[in-house]
Amino acid sequence: xxxxxxxxxxxxxxxxxxxxxxxxxxxxxxxxxxxxxxxxxxxxxxxxxxxxxxxxxxxxxxxxxxxxxxxxxxxxxxxxxxxxxxxxxxxxxxxxxxxxxxxxxxxxxxxxxxxxxxxxxxxxxxxxxxxxxxxxxxxxxxxxxxxxxxxxxxxxxxxxxxxxxxxxxxxxxxxxxxxxxxxxxxxxxxxxxxxxxxxxxxxxxxxxxxxxxxxxxxxxxxxxxxxxxxxxxxxxxxxxxxxxxxxxxxxxxxxxxxxxxxxxxxxxxxxxxxxxxxxxxxxxxxxxxxxxxxxxxxxxxxxxxxxxxxxxxxxxxxxxxxxxxxxxxxxxxxxxxxxxxxxxxxxxxxxxxxxxxxxxxxxxxxxxxxxxxxxxxxxxxxxxxxxxxxxxxxxxxxxxxxxxxxxxxxxxxxxxxxxxxxxxxxxxxxxxxxx
Numbered sequence: 001x002x003x004x005x006x007x008x009x010x011x012x013x014x015x016x017x018x019x020x021x022x023x024x025x026x027x028x029x030x031x032x033x034x035x036x037x038x039x040x041x042x043x044x045x046x047x048x049x050x051x052x053x054x055x056x057x058x059x060x061x062x063x064x065x066x067x068x069x070x071x072x073x074x075x076x077x078x079x080x081x082x083x084x085x086x087x088x089x090x091x092x093x094x095x096x097x098x099x100x101x102x103x104x105x106x107x108x109x110x111x112x113x114x115x116x117x118x119x120x121x122x123x124x125x126x127x128x129x130x131x132x133x134x135x136x137x138x139x140x141x142x143x144x145x146x147x148x149x150x151x152x153x154x155x156x157x158x159x160x161x162x163x164x165x166x167x168x169x170x171x172x173x174x175x176x177x178x179x180x181x182x183x184x185x186x187x188x189x190x191x192x193x194x195x196x197x198x199x200x201x202x203x204x205x206x207x208x209x210x211x212x213x214x215x216x217x218x219x220x221x222x223x224x225x226x227x228x229x230x231x232x233x234x235x236x237x238x239x240x241x242x243x244x245x246x247x248x249x250x251x252x253x254x255x256x257x258x259x260x261x262x263x264x265x266x267x268x269x270x271x272x273x274x275x276x277x278x279x280x281x282x283x284x285x286x287x288x289x290x291x292x293x294x295x296x297x298x299x300x301x302x303x304x305x306x307x308x309x310x311x312x313x314x315x316x317x318x319x320x321x322x323x324x325x326x327x328x329x330x331x332x333x334x335x336x337x338x339x340x341x342x343x344x345x346x347x348x349x350x351x352x353x354x355x356x357x358x359x360x361x362x363x364x365x366x367x368x369x370x371x372x373x374x375x376x377x378x379x380x381x382x383x384x385x386x387x388x389x390x391x392x393x394x395x396x397x398x399x400x401x402x403x404x405x406x407x408x409x410x411x412x413x414x415x416x417x418x419x420x421x422x423x424x425x426x427x428x429x430x431x432x433x434x435x
Contacts, residue, residue, distance in 0.1 A: 009106050010136050017110045021144065024117065028148065038151070038402050040064035041120035044085055044112070044131055046071045047157055048288070049312070051080050052225040053124070056387035057394055067116065067131075074285045075254075085112040085131065109135050117144075122151045122402065127160035127193050138193075142200035151401045153394075154201040155223060156209040161194060163187045166212030168332050172308040178257025202401040203409070205393075208309045208333050217409045218393060221337040221346070224315050225390040228382055231292060233321025237371040238300050242276035242364045249360065250299035250322070252283040252291060252313040260306030260327075263353040267360050276364055295320040301363050301370055306353050308333060314348060315385045318377030323370045325351035325359055328432040338431065341413040342384055345425040347376035350432035362434065369428070376427035383422050384413075392420065 040057055042050035046068040058064040066081040067088075085108045113131040116123065123130055123145060129138050130145075130152075145152060164184050167173040177184060198204065198215050206216040207223045240247050249268055253259040261282075268280045281299055283291055295302065295317055302317035303325045304310055310326040317324045328334055328343070328350040337343040351359045363370055383389065393412060400407040411417040415424075428435065 006106060007136060013106065013110055014137060017114070020114055021117070024114070025148065037062050038121035038398060039119065040122050040124065041067050041116055042124045043067040043081075044069040044133075045126055045128060045157075045160070046076065046081060047126075048076060048080065049155075049157070049224055050124070052227060052387070053390050053394065054082070055227065056225055056390035059387060060391040060395065062398075065120075067112065075287060077287070085109070088112045088115040106135075113141075117148055117150070120150070122153060122398065124153045124155060126155060126157055127190070127197050129193060129197070133193075139196065142196070146200075151202045152197075152200065153397060153401075154197050154204045156204070156206045158209060159183065161190070161206075161209045161213075163191050163194070163212055168211055169308060169330055172330075175258040175260065175307040179255035180258070203397050205397075208337070210333070210336075218397065218412055219337065219341050219410060220384070220393065220413055221341050221343045222310060222315070222385070223393070224312050224385055225387060226312075226315055226319060226381070226385055228319055228386045231316060231319035231381075232296065233374065233378060234296060237321075237367060237374065239367050240277070240300065241367055242271070242278055246277040246279055247300045247364045248279050248281055248298050249364075250281040250283060250295060250302045250317070252302070252304070254284075258305070258307065260353055263306055263356050264303050267356045270357055271360060271364065274361075276361070278360075278364055292316070292320075295322060301325070303351065303356070303360070304348075306351060306356060310346075310348055315381055318347070318374075319381045319385075321374040321378045323363055323373035324348045324377060325356070325363070327352055334431075340410070340415075342415065344415070344431065345380060345383070345427075346432060347373050347380055347425065347427035347429060348432055349373065349429065349434065372428060376425055380425045383420075383425060 040054065040062050042054045043066055050066050054064045054066050065083060067083045067085060068081045069085050071078055071081060088108065088111050109132050116131055130141055132138055132141050142152060159180065162176060162183065164173050164176060164187060203217045204215055205218045205223050206213060207220055251261060251264050253261045265280065268278055271278045281294060283294055299322055301323045304314040304317065306327050308327055308330065314324045314326050326348050328348060329352055334343060349359055396407050396409060396412055399405040400409060
């Protein structure tokens with residue numbers, strides 16, 4: 001009954017929504033001017049990457065803001081983002097009344113979309129959709145935005161994209177089911193969204209999320225950006241080798257199942273039984289500044305995830321000069337990025353549940369190797385995950401979709417065809433394995 005009432009509310013609001021957009025459209029025919037630099041908006045899903053991308057593009061001279069539906073209070077702070085969709089609604093008593101009646105959430109979707117149409121030119125969101133992505137009329141979002149001469153950039157992050165029956169690595173599928181079982185029931189809806197934005201987006205940036213995907217326009221292995229000036233390694237690396245001192249192993253799971261945490265915990269316990277002095281720093285549900293402090297001041301190495309790829313935590317670990325272990329072994333998800341992108345420059349030691357014990361033992365007992373990989377990791381992050389990289393990648397996207405320049409987006413990170421001037425990152429690994 002509640003769902004039906006909400007649907008009726010959507011039906012009642014929609015005509016007024018269209019009327020307001022129509023008035024704005026005709027008004028824009030007489031007053032609208034194409035800005036020198038497009039105004040950017042990022043949202044509404046509150047992923048911290050949106051903050052870093054927006055800040056990077058703002059420093060490059062683009063008017064850029066994050067506009068989020070909410071924030072994850074366990075790991076983020078409200079001030080991490082510029083604006084919230086609730087801020088676009090009426091203030092005071094009327095807002096409180098709408099909240100009491102249960103209409104605030106519905107109303108702010110439409111109001112936020114109208115606000116965004118008035119204030120921004122390029123919309124960055126995920127396969128979930130944008131500001132009306134959770135309404136019954138989500139299928140009108142792209143035509144309306146294009147009618148207003150707006151551009152749409154899709155950045156996949158996982159939860160918006162994965163349809164479990166299309167995931168080729170069944171171990172990865174099992175990890176996803178372990179951590180996000182409810183997504184299995186949403187596959188049909190997710191598929192519709194993926195097909196819709198595959199057809200209508202002006203640019204799609206996928207990274208390693210390629211399962212069942214027929215289109216991608218830019219192929220970084222991982223599009224995560226951080227502010228590298230906030231992350232720095234300790235001045236001296238620890239000489240501990242597990243015999244003359246304790247080696248601290250960090251692991252930062254948001255969901256243990258998808259990270260393979262149980263194999264990491266077991267491997268550390270086995271190293272202790274072998275007589276090595278090791279301690280696991282299990283970092284969960286902490287604010288980002290607390291995580292940064294532990295990685296910079298206490299950890300000697302970081303094990304990120306053992307099932308597939310690397311994510312934000314690995315980037316932060318490398319930015320701190322830590323050697324990082326993560327799974328870069330599955331050819332389905334790596335070969336293309338070795339040939340046509342930058343993955344071979346990555347100094348992460350590829351680690352699976354089967355070799356976690358051996359790889360940990362090597363790094364625990366070899367402080368010099370830890371330092372070598374750690375320094376290479378810092379260089380890798382500076383080259384491929386810094387604000388400068390975000391400015392290069394998104395700037396090329398805007399050159400193509402906004403300014404109409406001839407840009408081959410697929411070759412932005414090609415080892416032979418890329419325009420990036422920096423030399424390759426050198427490290428002692430071959431395809432992320434010890435030689």
